[in-house]
Amino acid sequence: MKLKNLLFLMALMAGSYAQAQTVDEIISKYFENTGGLEKWKALQGTKMTAKVNQQGMEIPLVIVSLKDGRQMTVITFQGKEVKQGVYDGTSLWSHNFMNMKAEKSDAESTENFKTNLGSDFPIPFVGYKERGFKVELLGKETIEGTETFKVKLTKKPIKVDGQPKDNVEFYYFDTENFVPLVVEAEITSGPNKGMVGQAKMSDYQDAGGGLLFPFSLGQGIKGQQAGPPLTITKVELNPKVEDKEFAFPAGN
Numbered sequence: 001m002k003l004k005n006l007l008f009l010m011a012l013m014a015g016s017y018a019q020a021q022t023v024d025e026i027i028s029k030y031f032e033n034t035g036g037l038e039k040w041k042a043l044q045g046t047k048m049t050a051k052v053n054q055q056g057m058e059i060p061l062v063i064v065s066l067k068d069g070r071q072m073t074v075i076t077f078q079g080k081e082v083k084q085g086v087y088d089g090t091s092l093w094s095h096n097f098m099n100m101k102a103e104k105s106d107a108e109s110t111e112n113f114k115t116n117l118g119s120d121f122p123i124p125f126v127g128y129k130e131r132g133f134k135v136e137l138l139g140k141e142t143i144e145g146t147e148t149f150k151v152k153l154t155k156k157p158i159k160v161d162g163q164p165k166d167n168v169e170f171y172y173f174d175t176e177n178f179v180p181l182v183v184e185a186e187i188t189s190g191p192n193k194g195m196v197g198q199a200k201m202s203d204y205q206d207a208g209g210g211l212l213f214p215f216s217l218g219q220g221i222k223g224q225q226a227g228p229p230l231t232i233t234k235v236e237l238n239p240k241v242e243d244k245e246f247a248f249p250a251g252n
Contacts, residue, residue, distance in 0.1 A: 046236065047235070106222075108160075136151070154168050170183070184198050184199075199217065201216070
């Protein structure tokens with residue numbers, strides 16, 4: 001091999017190594033600034049009390065996420081409890097807003113959920129190497145006037161219309177505080193399939209024990225006006241939740 005080609009190859013390898021070190025440093029800084037990696041690893045669950053303002057009406061919600069993958073969102077609307085995105089350890093289900101009946105998700109959505117079971121709790125970067133996830137630093141990008149590091153996260157593949165598909169998310173970390181401000185991912189089902197979903201996080205606060213969570217969450221379609229943000233009023237760590245709360249209702 002010619003010397004100049006060897007030098008080029010060495011420079012290329014060094015550049016890749018430096019990038020890997022840089023993205024690891026970003027993730028390490030995130031954990032350092034939000035309570036410490038060991039505390040995140042020890043977390044067994046969260047219960048968030050929240051509210052959202054829809055057309056002048058304040059709607060309360062409770063969001064439960066457990067380390068074993070069980071989760072649910074409970075919305076109180078017009079005096080009724082509506083459960084969405086419930087996983088009970090076997091089934092993924094939600095109440096139909098029209099008739100209030102519980103309905104199980106289709107087989108593909110359930111399989112995709114189980115494929116990445118627990119990978120998003122409390123954040124995918126906890127133990128990402130052990131999970132086989134890949135992270136890449138794509139550079140810097142300014143989001144609404146704030147400079148961020150753009151990090152690509154590739155998780156376990158999912159299926160879309162029966163075909164395997166890369167499961168990719170993009171995280172934008174504030175270059176000053178090293179916390180994610182925006183997360184983007186392609187929507188793979190429903191009426192917005194093929195579009196890019198965008199979640200925005202802000203107002204990071206200590207939820208207890210030094211762990212910082214965003215207390216304002218916005219969600220929408222990239223490039224479109226987002227709806228009103230979700231305001232978190234309380235975060236309970238390691239909550240005790242009865243199994244029956246997740247169970248698919250009998251008689252449905």
